[in-house]
Amino acid sequence: MSWRSMKYGTEAAKANHEVVMSPTQYAYLDYMQADVITEPKVYASLRLSKAYEFDPVPEDVNPIYIKGGQANLWTEQVYNIRQAEYMTWPRGFAIAESVWSPKEKKNWANFFARTEQHFKRLDVAETKYAPSVYDPIFSVKRTADRQLLITLSTEVDGLDMYYSFDNSFPDRFYPKYTTPLVPPIDAKVLKVITYRGKNPIGRMMNMPIEELEKRAGKR
Incomplete structure (x- = not known):
């Protein structure tokens, strides 16, 4: 074995x-x-x-x-x-x-x-x-000027991701993720949910910006 x-x-x-x-x-x-x-x-x-x-x-x-x-x-x-x-x-x-x-x-x-x-x-x-296969996957790195850059992806194709930085709960009428994100300076949490068409399919993800900062390493 x-x-x-x-x-x-x-x-x-x-x-x-x-x-x-x-x-x-x-x-x-x-x-x-x-x-x-x-x-x-x-x-x-x-x-x-x-x-x-x-x-x-x-x-x-x-x-x-x-x-x-x-x-x-x-x-x-x-x-x-x-x-x-x-x-x-x-x-x-x-x-x-x-x-x-x-x-x-x-x-x-x-x-x-x-x-x-x-x-x-x-x-x-x-x-x-x-149901985690429907969850967004968070990847982070630092830009040249040391800002936090957040990339979102999914395990399966055909899903859209909608997000907020203002602590409200996004749905499909919120901004749709298309390119990597730089959080606003006063943001505390990134909320993301996945949709298939008009229907939510993933869990509401509540990712603290502080956690993403830790993953990205030192400024």
Whole structure:
């Protein structure tokens, strides 16, 4: 069982040992799957799209020594069954498809369209799952004059992001994100929500400017 990374499983397989791949960077479901402002803090993160990149058979290894792949949900920071459900789905779908499907047949857009159909089934079953794939992703850096520059992105295509810096709650009649943002000098929080067409689909994200300043580093 290769838990730490693909590296050690690859080395073991090259030495003719049988291996089950379960690397931290793709298959640890106890890692955060959204921004730390929305989930209990864990020391690493694993978004749905990253989990879907999992390929248990490295290209330079004889596949007869790779017996399969596995996802791990370590529960020292998972306190009840509802949180366990939240941490498992939808990343469990991504790991399953990565293990069962030929690499050449995998397609992220197709996978996510089917995942959304599973969301409907999970809703009917009242099974909890993470909606974080719809959340905006915050990236920050400093401009040449040391101002904070905020870039927003999403894991899935076809979403619009609307934002505010005035502590009000944006909807689709607010400014739509199109280019990186420099916050106003008196701004305390950046609120962002994602829409698909006319309908809100993501969670309202309340990102403190102070948190973004910390992530960007010293002025």
